Amino acid sequence: MALHGDPAALVWDPCCGSGYLLTVLALLHPRQITTVLGTDIEPAALHLAEQNLALAGREGLIARAADLDAHAERFDKPSYTAAARRLARGLATGQSDVTHAVHRADVFDPDQLRRALDGRRPGVMITGVPYGGQTAWHGPDGASGAAGMLRALRVVLPENAVIAVAVRGHRLRLDDGLRAQTTFRIGTRTVALFRARPAPAH
Numbered sequence: 469m470a471l472h473g474d475p476a477a478l479v480w481d482p483c484c485g486s487g488y489l490l491t492v493l494a495l496l497h498p499r500q501i502t503t504v505l506g507t508d509i510e511p512a513a514l515h516l517a518e519q520n521l522a523l524a525g526r527e528g529l530i531a532r533a534a535d536l537d538a539h540a541e542r543f544d545k546p547s548y549t550a551a552a553r554r555l556a557r558g559l560a561t562g563q564s565d566v567t568h569a570v571h572r573a574d575v576f577d578p579d580q581l582r583r584a585l586d587g588r589r590p591g592v593m594i595t596g597v598p599y600g601g602q603t604a605w606h607g608p609d610g611a612s613g614a615a616g617m618l619r620a621l622r623v624v625l626p627e628n629a630v631i632a633v634a635v636r637g638h639r640l641r642l643d644d645g646l647r648a649q650t651t652f653r654i655g656t657r658t659v660a661l662f663r664a665r666p667a668p669a670h
Contacts, residue, residue, distance in 0.1 A: 477591025480505040482575045482621060487517030489596060494524035494566040501566050507573040507584045514570050521568035576616050578623040585624060593625060593664075594632040596657070618646060618662070625664035634659045 476499065481490050484506030494504050504524055506517045522528030539545060571584035597614050614633065621631065634657045648660035 474591055476500050476502050478503045478505060478588055479592045479594060480507070480585075480588075480590040481595045482507050482573070482581065482593065482617070483595045483597060484508050484517050484570075485510075485513045487520040487570070489594065490517075490568075491520045491523055493594070494521070494568070498524075498566050503567045503569065503588070505568070505585075505588060505590065506570045507575070507581070509572065509574050511572060514572055518570045521570060524566035524568050526565055576620050578620045581620060581624045589626045590629055591626075592630050592632065593621060594634075596634040615646075622664050627663075627665040629664040631662040631664060632659060633662070 479490065479493060479501050481487075481504075484490060485508060487504075487506045490504040490506050494501055504521055506514070506521060508514050508517065523532055540547075569588075571586075573580040573584040575581070597617065614635065618631065618633070625631070634654070636657055646662065648662055651658055651660045653659070
């Protein structure tokens with residue numbers, strides 16, 4: 469957000485999966501995020517993302533707290549009651565609403581991405597790219613990997629948007645000469661930050 473420069477921004481994850489990353493960001497930084505947008509090629513993942521991203525708003529939190537209370541009573545689980553109380557405390561502090569949207573789109577297809585954006589202008593695009601194991605690239609252009617993803621995203625993002633990509637390992641491999649403005653480590657992952665379209669050198 470500091471690199472983007474504005475006090476608040478729409479945050480987009482184009483490989484959102486279950487929406488875990490966007491949900492956590494929205495809950496932790498409700499005053500810096502106006503909207504979270506999740507897109508993915510997998511319908512099953514988007515179904516989960518819709519449920520999780522609803523927690524970014526007060527109505528979603530109220531519904532989840534009620535569900536936890538009901539489960540605590542039904543299954544005699546004190547941990548559910550404790551979780552419901554934590555949500556209630558968050559609501560009592562006046563947590564800001566963060567709106568959300570979920571759409572299906574192939575991250576390698578600029579036309580699908582434009583339709584999913586529907587005129588929205590993300591300030592920050594953040595994603596953890598598939599790295600094998602439980603997740604992998606899907607779609608007809610999946611073999612192009614992170615480099616292909618960034619090529620498509622840079623076509624549709626505003627020029628001042630910040631791109632944050634997390635990969636497992638020490639380096640994000642690109643094949644088009646694009647260089648990160650900065651990189652840092654979080655656990656076993658490397659996070660690289662880019663501008664959608666870097667300013668020309670003088």
